[in-house]
Amino acid sequence: MSAAVPDMLKLQYELESKAAKWYATIDTANAFFSISLAAECRPQFAFTWRGVQYTWNRLPQGWKHSPTICHGLIQTALEKGEASEHLQCIDDIIVWGNSAEEVSEKGKKIIQILLQAGFAIKRSKVKGPAQEIQFLGIRWHDGQRQIPMDIINKIAAMSPPTNKKETQAFLGVVGFWRMHILNYSLIVSPLYHRTQKKNDFKWGPEQRQAFEQIKQEIVHAVALGPVQAGPDVKNVLYTAAGENGPTWSLWQKAPGETGVGDKEDPRPATLQRKRRYWQPMKGFELLQR
Template identity: 75%
Template sequence: MIRELETQGVVNKTHSPFNSPIWPVRKSDGEWRLTVDYRALNEVTPPLGTAVPDMLEPQYELESKTAKWYATIDIANAFFSIPLSVECRPQFAFTWRGVQYTWNRLPQGWKHSPTISHGVIQAALEKGEAPEDLQCIDDIIVWGNTAIEVLEKGEKIIQITLKAGFAIKKSKVKGPAREIQFLGVKWQDGRHQIPTEVINKITVMSPPTNKKETQAFLGAIRFWRMHIPEYSQIVSPLYLVTRKNNFHWSPEQQQAFAQIKQEIAHAVALGPVRKGPEVKNVLYSAAGNHGLSWSPWQKVPGETRGRPLGFWSRSYRRSEANYTPTEKEILAAYEGVQSASEVVGTETQLLLAPRLPVLGRMFIAELPATHHATNATWSKWIALITQRARIGNPNRPGILEVITNWPEGENFGLTDEEEQEQVPRAEEDAPYNQLPAEETCYALFTDSSCRIIGMKRKWKAAV
């Protein structure tokens, strides 16, 4: 492998005061990739402004494309196509069988190689006036409504990258196809889902027998957390065993292990993100005993149930577990509004469906006397939610609160009957002393505004 790289001019023999250990990695096709353990070098390397998009950014962008056909292009050995400055080469030296070598091209394992590679390829595509595409380092995807359209776009991308000095293997070009994988995710009609082979691999995994195996299992499922409602709460028992000195796999861990595999097996596709005045964006948010959950959904005329755009969840941090029930619900709504705005934008109306009414509290200047969160935290909540709520016009505010029973499982999503266009709506419940213990913290009380006038009951909910 090293001889081949030397023949190709990628590496050459050298004498350098620097040296790092090699770390070969076997690729999925069985071939070996020469990487070097540059952890020590990475620690002392100055920071570089990142140009590589977050993994979620291409997903959000691709979700918004109502594409029927896709094609992907994987640039071969992109790092090795980018020359390394002569004065920088000594610090990348490594030794193999008593002979010291260094790189003439951008090495794998150095922390800035992905950023530099992404930027160089992006510049080449822009210079060549490439058709609309999404690029993440050396992976590129194009889309369209017909196979011919996508084929032409793909050929244009290939010509631009070849002209820029990059190489492309025919086996690394996929499509045009109606279903395709990009960055490990399966795409079809603007929706992304977990590939079948990934589901099969996860569902046949045996229960871990030590902390390392538990961490490996969590690593295999963590990327797919957006497909799993209340992911953080489900896997919380598994994280507990990785933090203890002694490994102990109890029935609680076994139940969590079985449940998360079941959730992975039945995970739904997410998206697409649709635009237009007829699209209703509904944000569900809730605070449970162990953490927060929120999920934006979309619904268009003709759909009985909406489509999920993603599921977010997290455990309580530090003092958050001591918040009042209302504060926890506001926190869940706050986190949800941030996530939903990233997915659907800030210019669309958002129907907020928490388990407790929170919007009215945000427009009250005076903080409740029983609050546990700091004044600064309350100010942060109020600033974001009220600002988002005022976007639009009085007839179509940016956030409209909908009080509804929080749906579960396959019933997640508002039906036509449940959907409301006024703020707020609630139902009269049983007397407080008749409620189950787990529901008492979510009970809504009525104050002196609840009264009888004539033969009609006049009331409004107050937390």
């Protein structure tokens, strides 16, 4: 089996650490269908439709190993072609640099390597060079990751859920951005409580408040940047207590940053998350060493 697809969170942290000024993204067109299946492998993908038997001769979408195989083949091609520094997640690739010219040259070389390896490139899927770009569903600018405006608008326009399935779907959407939200778990706790099998679905004032609050937090969510070091960098520890125990998160405030809310809101406009938000299970003791 090929090299595993890299962890999304690790990719985000690595791209943060570059603190780049310019970006470009490359997305191969129909990458799976650019990969031929060996003749001896094709029988295992046979299927019948309207009484006629068919089989795939290209790597099919939906097969559990297709992303891993595709990622590995593209990774091998880029390594053999000595591609410039980049990050890759299956068929999505991003390059960065300090100038538009530098990024443009890096992108052109990667495109050339992929074309020579037999992959197709759709020019409309090549974005940049730009100082702000979207990669892996996240908006990137100056080494900081932000929630894209179309996602913010989509969440802000959502209507209250009417059953458990809709509540779970809503939590899935907002949960992807939980690292941008201070005390996320405490805010959405009333919503999670309603999705448990043992509980009936009841939409009351507590759920309504949690639903509206988390939407507002998404609208005003801060950008996340890389962890910094230095005498002028301020570390801020936030703590809170809920029914299931204490919660805490450690953030950084870079020099010169101002608050995002009113005068009593200590959160900076750009925050660096030092540790992931963690909430211990009820009945367990929180130990800090």
